[in-house]
Amino acid sequence: MKNCLVVDDSKVIRKVARHILESLDLVVDEAVDGREALTHCEATMPDVVLLDWNMPHMTGLEFLNELTRRKLPQHPKIIFCTTENGLGHIRAAVEAGADEYVMKPFDRETLESKLQLVGIL
Amino acid sequence: MTALSGDSSVRAIADFFEQRTGQHLGESRMWRIETVLRDVMRKHGLGDLHALHARLQRDPYGELAAGTIHCIMNHESSFFRDLNVFESIEKQILPHLNRTLPEKLLRIWCAGCSTGQEAYSLAIVLKRQEHLWKDWRVSILGTDISPFSIEKAQAGVFQQMDVQRGLPIADLLRWFEPNGDQWRIAQDLRALTSFKVDNILDHHAITGKFDLILCRNVLLYFSPELRAHALSRIARLSRPDTLLILGAGETTIGTGTQFVPSGAFRGAYDIGGAGPAPHMLDRLAG
Numbered sequence: 001m002k003n004c005l006v007v008d009d010s011k012v013i014r015k016v017a018r019h020i021l022e023s024l025d026l027v028v029d030e031a032v033d034g035r036e037a038l039t040h041c042e043a044t045m046p047d048v049v050l051l052d053w054n055m056p057h058m059t060g061l062e063f064l065n066e067l068t069r070r071k072l073p074q075h076p077k078i079i080f081c082t083t084e085n086g087l088g089h090i091r092a093a094v095e096a097g098a099d100e101y102v103m104k105p106f107d108r109e110t111l112e113s114k115l116q117l118v119g120i121l
Numbered sequence: 122m123t124a125l126s127g128d129s130s131v132r133a134i135a136d137f138f139e140q141r142t143g144q145h146l147g148e149s150r151m152w153r154i155e156t157v158l159r160d161v162m163r164k165h166g167l168g169d170l171h172a173l174h175a176r177l178q179r180d181p182y183g184e185l186a187a188g189t190i191h192c193i194m195n196h197e198s199s200f201f202r203d204l205n206v207f208e209s210i211e212k213q214i215l216p217h218l219n220r221t222l223p224e225k226l227l228r229i230w231c232a233g234c235s236t237g238q239e240a241y242s243l244a245i246v247l248k249r250q251e252h253l254w255k256d257w258r259v260s261i262l263g264t265d266i267s268p269f270s271i272e273k274a275q276a277g278v279f280q281q282m283d284v285q286r287g288l289p290i291a292d293l294l295r296w297f298e299p300n301g302d303q304w305r306i307a308q309d310l311r312a313l314t315s316f317k318v319d320n321i322l323d324h325h326a327i328t329g330k331f332d333l334i335l336c337r338n339v340l341l342y343f344s345p346e347l348r349a350h351a352l353s354r355i356a357r358l359s360r361p362d363t364l365l366i367l368g369a370g371e372t373t374i375g376t377g378t379q380f381v382p383s384g385a386f387r388g389a390y391d392i393g394g395a396g397p398a399p400h401m402l403d404r405l406a407g
Contacts, residue, residue, distance in 0.1 A: 085281065087299060094290060101290040103281055109199070113287040116204050 002120055003027045003044070007037040007060065008052040008081070013104075017050055017081070020108045024121060034058030038066060045074045048120045050111075051098075053082035053089065064096045077118040081106065130170035131155065137177055138193050141186070142266055143322050143351075144342035146193070157192045161185070191267045197338070198235035200288035201242045203369060206388065210333075211246045214364055214386055216253065218332055221362070225257040230331040230358065232321050233339035234263030237274025237314070238283065243335075244310040245292050264319035264327065274316040277306035321351045330360050337368035345376065352378040356392060365390040 004026045006017045018028045029046065031037035033055040040046075051060040058066070064078055080093045081102040090101050100114045115121040131154050135146040146154075155170060165185055167173045177186055201207045218227060231240045240263035247254055247261075265271050284293055284304045297304040319326040321339060334355055340348045355365060356379050365380055366389050367373070373380040373390050380390040 087294070090290065090294060094294065098290070101293075103285060106285065107282070110282070110285045113199070113201075113204075113285075117287075117289050 001025060001027050002047040003029065004120075005029050005031060005037060005040055005046040005049045005076070007031045007034065007049060007055070007063065009033055009055045010052070013052070013081075017111070020111050021050075023108070024112060024115065026115075026120070034060060034063030034066070037063050041067060041072065041076070042070075045072065046076050048077040048079060048115065048118065050079050050081045050102075053080060053084045053093075061092065061096055064093075064098065068097055077120060079114050079118065130174050133174045134158070134170060134177070134189070134193075137174070137181070137186075138190060141181075141190055142194070142320070142342075143344075143347045144194070145344055150193075150195075154193060158189060161188045161192055164188070187268055191269045194267055195338075195342075196235045196267070196270055198238045199286035200238045200245075200284070200292075202239065202287055202337075204287070206337075206366060207242060207246065209386065209388060210243070210366075211249070214333065214389065215246065215250060217385070218364075219250075219253045222332060227254070227257055227259045227333075228329065228331045229259075229261045229333045230327070230335070231261065231263040232319075232334060232336040232355065234265050234270075234274060234316065235267075236270050236279075236283075237263055237277065237316060238279075238287075239263070239335060239337070240274065240314045240316070241277070241306055241310055242287075244313040245296060247313060248296075248309065259313055261314045262327070262331075263314060263316045264321070265316075266318065266320045268318045271316045271318050274314075277311050278303050279306070280304075321354060322347065323354075327358060329358065331358055331363060332360070333364050333366070334359065335366045337366065338371070340367060340371050349376045349378055352376055352380060356380065359392060361392050363391060 004021050006014050006028060008014050009032050014030045021028045029040060031040050035058040037049065051063065053060045060080060060082065078098045079100040079102060080098050081104065083104045085103040093101055099118045102110060102114055112121065131151060134154055135151055139145050158170070158173065162173055167176060177189060180186065229243055234240050240261045243261050247259055263274055278300055280303055284297060296307045296310055336355060340351060343351060352373055359365070364383060364386060379392045383389040383391045
C-alpha cells in the first residue's frame with residue numbers, strides 16, 4: 001500500500017483528507033506544518049504529499065523548496081491542496097515542482113482523480 | 122395529494138421522460154424525481170408532480186418539458202473521465218488515425234457529451250499532438266439531448282470543481298483563464314469544437330461520416346431494442362474503419378449491430394467484422 005503524508009495545520013482538513021485517502025486504500029500520516037513534514041520525510045519518505053500552502057513555521061512552498069534542495073534519495077509526488085486559488089499561486093507551485101494542485105474545497109472524486117494523474121492510484 | 126396519486130404522477134413523468142429520451146428510469150432513479158424537479162416546479166408555479174404532469178401533457182415540447190428532462194437526466198461528466206481511455210486515444214488511436222486516414226481530415230463525434238468536458242479533453246489531446254495534426258482539418262462535434270447542457274458546453278465556462286476533476290494542472294494553466302470564480306476555456310480549443318442539441322435516437326440531425334465516435338455512458342440507460350437502434354444510427358455515421366468507444370461496462374455484443382470489438386484497440390469497436398447486412402440495420406432503425 002502506498003503512503004500519503006497530509007500536511008495541514010487544520011485538524012478538520014487532516015481528518016477529512018485522511019477519511020478520503022484511507023477509503024482509497026492509502027496509508028496516511030499527518031504533519032501540522034512544513035517543518036514537521038520535513039522531519040517526517042527524512043525518516044520515512046511518503047509516496048505522495050498532500051500539501052497546504054499557508055501554515056505556521058514553514059509554508060507549503062518553503063517545504064517543497066527545502067525538500068528539493070536537500071536532494072534526498074527519493075522524492076514524493078506533491079499535490080498542493082490549498083485555498084490559494086489564484087493563477088499566481090498555482091504557477092508558483094508548479095514552477096517549484098508540484099505535480100498537481102487541488103483548490104479547496106475538495107471532494108473524494110477530485111482527490112481520486114489527482115492521485116490517478118500523478119500515478120499513485 | 123394522496124401517496125397513491127403522488128406515485129402515479131412519478132410513474133407518469135418517468136414515462137414521459139422515457140418517451141422523449143428513450144431512457145428507462147429504474148427504481149433507483151425514480152425515487153429522486155420529486156427532489157430533482159422541485160426547482161422546475163417552483164419556477165413554473167406548479168404545486169406538485171400531478172400539476173407538472175398535466176402541464177407536460179398540454180405542452181410536451183416547450184421550455185418546461187426541456188427543463189424537466191434536463192433535471193431528470195444524469196449529467197455526470199468530467200475532464201479526462203476514465204483516464205485509461207484517454208491514454209489509449211492519445212497514444213494509440215489518434216496516431217493510428219493520423220497514419221491511416223486517406224485525407225487530412227479528422228472528424229470526431231462525442232455523442233451524449235453533456236456539458237462538454239469530454240469534447241474539450243479531446244481538443245486538449247489534439248493540441249498536445251499539434252505536430253501530428255498540422256495542416257489537417259480537425260473537428261470535434263459534441264451532441265446532447267439537453268439544450269441546457271449544450272448551452273453550457275458552448276459557453277466553455279466551468280466551475281472550480283469541474284476543472285479539478287481529471288484535468289491536469291498543467292492543462293488548466295495552459296488552456297484556461299480565470300473568469301470570476303469560474304474558469305473559461307481558451308479560444309484555441311473552442312475553435313476545434315462545436316456543440317449541437319441532438320437525440321441519439323433521431324436519424325436526421327447529423328450527417329456525414331466520423332472517424333472516431335465516443336458514446337460513453339449513454340447506452341446503459343436504454344432498453345436492448347433502443348441500444349440496437351442507437352448503434353444502428355452510429356453505424357450510419359461511420360465508415361468501416363471508424364472506431365467507436367463506449368463506456369466501461371457497455372458493449373455492442375448481443376445488440377445485433379455491425380460493431381464488433383476492435384482487434385487492434387482494446388475497448389474500441391469497429392465494423393470490421395461480420396454483422397447484420399445494411400438492410401437489417403434499416404429494420405433495426407425502424
